[in-house]
Amino acid sequence: MNLNSLVILAILRNYSNRLLLYFDLKLLSKIKLIELSLQKEYDVFELGSKLGYLPYMIDRFIEMLGESETKELIKFNETTLPQSIRLNSLRNSFENSERLLKRKGIQLEKNTEFPESRAITKSPHPIGATPEYLNGFYMLQGKNSLYPPRILDPQEGELIGDFAAAPGGKTTHLAQLMNNKGVIIALEISANRCRSLKSNLSRMGVENTAVFQMDARNAKDFDLQFDKILLDVPCSGSGIIITDPTRKKSKSLKDILHYHDYQVSLLTTALNVLKTNGELVYCTCSLEPEENELVISDILKKADVKLSEIGVKGKPGITKFLDMDLEKNLTKTRRLYPHETNGEGFFIAKLVKNDE
Amino acid sequence: MNKPTFRIRTKEENKLIMETLEADFGTNVLVVFKEYDFWIKEGKVKEVFTVPKKSSDLITKISILEPYSAGIPIGSISSNSFHLEIEGANIISNYTSKKIIVKTVQFLYGKPIFKENITKYEENFDKNDQIIVIGENKLLYGVGRAEISSRELSSLKENTIVIKGSRKKPLDVGWYLRGGS
Ligand SMILES: C[S@@+](CC[C@H](N)C(=O)[O-])C[C@H]1O[C@@H](n2cnc3c(N)ncnc32)[C@H](O)[C@@H]1O
Numbered sequence: 289m290n291l292n293s294l295v296i297l298a299i300l301r302n303y304s305n306r307l308l309l310y311f312d313l314k315l316l317s318k319i320k321l322i323e324l325s326l327q328k329e330y331d332v333f334e335l336g337s338k339l340g341y342l343p344y345m346i347d348r349f350i351e352m353l354g355e356s357e358t359k360e361l362i363k364f365n366e367t368t369l370p371q372s373i374r375l376n377s378l379r380n381s382f383e384n385s386e387r388l389l390k391r392k393g394i395q396l397e398k399n400t401e402f403p404e405s406r407a408i409t410k411s412p413h414p415i416g417a418t419p420e421y422l423n424g425f426y427m428l429q430g431k432n433s434l435y436p437p438r439i440l441d442p443q444e445g446e447l448i449g450d451f452a453a454a455p456g457g458k459t460t461h462l463a464q465l466m467n468n469k470g471v472i473i474a475l476e477i478s479a480n481r482c483r484s485l486k487s488n489l490s491r492m493g494v495e496n497t498a499v500f501q502m503d504a505r506n507a508k509d510f511d512l513q514f515d516k517i518l519l520d521v522p523c524s525g526s527g528i529i530i531t532d533p534t535r536k537k538s539k540s541l542k543d544i545l546h547y548h549d550y551q552v553s554l555l556t557t558a559l560n561v562l563k564t565n566g567e568l569v570y571c572t573c574s575l576e577p578e579e580n581e582l583v584i585s586d587i588l589k590k591a592d593v594k595l596s597e598i599g600v601k602g603k604p605g606i607t608k609f610l611d612m613d614l615e616k617n618l619t620k621t622r623r624l625y626p627h628e629t630n631g632e633g634f635f636i637a638k639l640v641k642n643d644e
Numbered sequence: 645m646n647k648p649t650f651r652i653r654t655k656e657e658n659k660l661i662m663e664t665l666e667a668d669f670g671t672n673v674l675v676v677f678k679e680y681d682f683w684i685k686e687g688k689v690k691e692v693f694t695v696p697k698k699s700s701d702l703i704t705k706i707s708i709l710e711p712y713s714a715g716i717p718i719g720s721i722s723s724n725s726f727h728l729e730i731e732g733a734n735i736i737s738n739y740t741s742k743k744i745i746v747k748t749v750q751f752l753y754g755k756p757i758f759k760e761n762i763t764k765y766e767e768n769f770d771k772n773d774q775i776i777v778i779g780e781n782k783l784l785y786g787v788g789r790a791e792i793s794s795r796e797l798s799s800l801k802e803n804t805i806v807i808k809g810s811r812k813k814p815l816d817v818g819w820y821l822r823g824g825s
């Protein structure tokens with residue numbers, strides 16, 4: 289704790305609540321964290337409760353990560369992620385876009401893994417309102433969101449399904465990787481979210497995508513067999529508390545079980561319309577095993593598919609949780625924890641459909 | 645069965661779109677639509693999409709499900725005229741010199757372009773012509789219709805409106821911030 293933060297803290301505490309209204313929730317959490325670190329070293333449950341988590345969540349994090357890493361995770365969730373963007377080669381070369389942004393005083397840092405990814409280290413402008421943004425030269429996107437499309441690795445001539453598509457961060461990335469060739473069928477159930485999907489597709493210059501507003505569980509109505517499918521399912525979001533602190537309290541265990549059933553049914557349908565030897569990438573921004581390994585485990589029992597290795601850093605999928613012993617090959621899936629990756633939390637699995 | 649609201653263009657619509665593009669932006673722009681079909685979304689106005697042949701063939705085949713959208717929206721048809729919109733302008737902008745370069749970003753807020761905002765124009769234009777609007781930074785700002793002809797420009801006051809803006813229509817890229825879709 290340095291003197292500066294002590295002074296800021298003192299000022300904030302002495303001013304009226306009106307002043308605090310000007311600060312967002314995030315800052316308040318940070319102040320809480322500074323306050324906490326001034327006092328005795330809390331145990332993980334006390335810290336969890338001070339930071340506003342429902343107790344059941346802390347129990348589960350400990351089951352997944354142990355006490356000391358749980359502390360790291362929930363402390364990390366009080367910080368802010370570096371802003372990041374994906375440069376869009378459908379609109380401009382990476383070099384040109386980079387040059388234009390640098391000219392505006394926006395500082396970018398390359399990501400060693402993906403040539404299209406950049407962290408914003410400094411920006412004098414709101415990065416989501418520049419004429420370059422409006423011309424579709426880049427997408428605002430957390431750096432870990434680039435993994436699922438990259439792992440799916442769509443090819444130019446293929447028929448790709450994106451079965452939970454809005455607002456289209458990943459659809460537009462898939463189109464970029466396909467160089468606007470082949471076809472993407474993007475499904476989205478919500479009319480409102482279809483609007484933002486359409487808007488992002490146009491802004492980013494995506495030509496090869498047809499959007500259908502429908503329940504992806506009816507995908508068999510297409511009478512098509514997809515080469516590859518991306519399934520970025522709706523989830524409880526416990527991996528992105530860092531961007532949505534309300535999630536500390538907003539979901540119950542019952543909600544998580546409800547998501548599980550929904551995710552299994554979406555994945556079951558998607559596999560039914562996947563070609564033999566076709567590949568499917570399943571992902572969530574949740575850390576809950578019920579939405580992740582347990583979904584895959586259910587599917588491995590009933591569908592003729594196998595898990596594929598996905599050479600990505602991060603922790604292997606969990607095979608023991610509470611009193612459950614899961615298939616050993618679930619270690620082929622990956623968990624990207626926020627505190628380990630300095631990015632959004634993700635779970636990613638790649639399934640391949642076997643020969644009949 | 646209900647009439648589809650997302651359907652391939654009729655012959656007449658195709659003719660209207662191609663003839664308008666050619667008349668306003670020159671023959672060169674037609675080549676960019678060679679490997680594409682136009683599709684129409686019926687609504688208050690008819691939205692026009694340009695769809696690559698491969699996607700077009702596929703969605704034609706999937707006749708029992710109707711797309712929400714496909715390809716890129718390029719403009720709209722109303723009162724029997726075709727009006728180019730942002731992404732249509734983006735697609736053809738390298739194939740036409742029907743452009744004005746402006747020194748203001750006001751157009752991105754749906755505001756008009758005044759005579760004093762114009763840095764230069766690459767080709768003469770007539771009243772009611774469609775013109776692509778580019779910033780001095782060479783970035784696309786949008787498209788609009790001329791309120792006056794370029795021949796009249798020299799005799800008019802600096803605050804004369806040359807192109808009207810619109811907050812409600814997808815004519816400038818600021819539309820994407822106004823929740824446009
Ligand atoms: C996690 S978000 C997808 C984010 C998106 N892939 C991206 O990268 O921008 C999940 C989306 O699935 C949609 N959804 C939920 N249930 C669905 C269903 N049964 N069929 C299709 N879409 C569904 C939600 O409305 C939501 O937009």
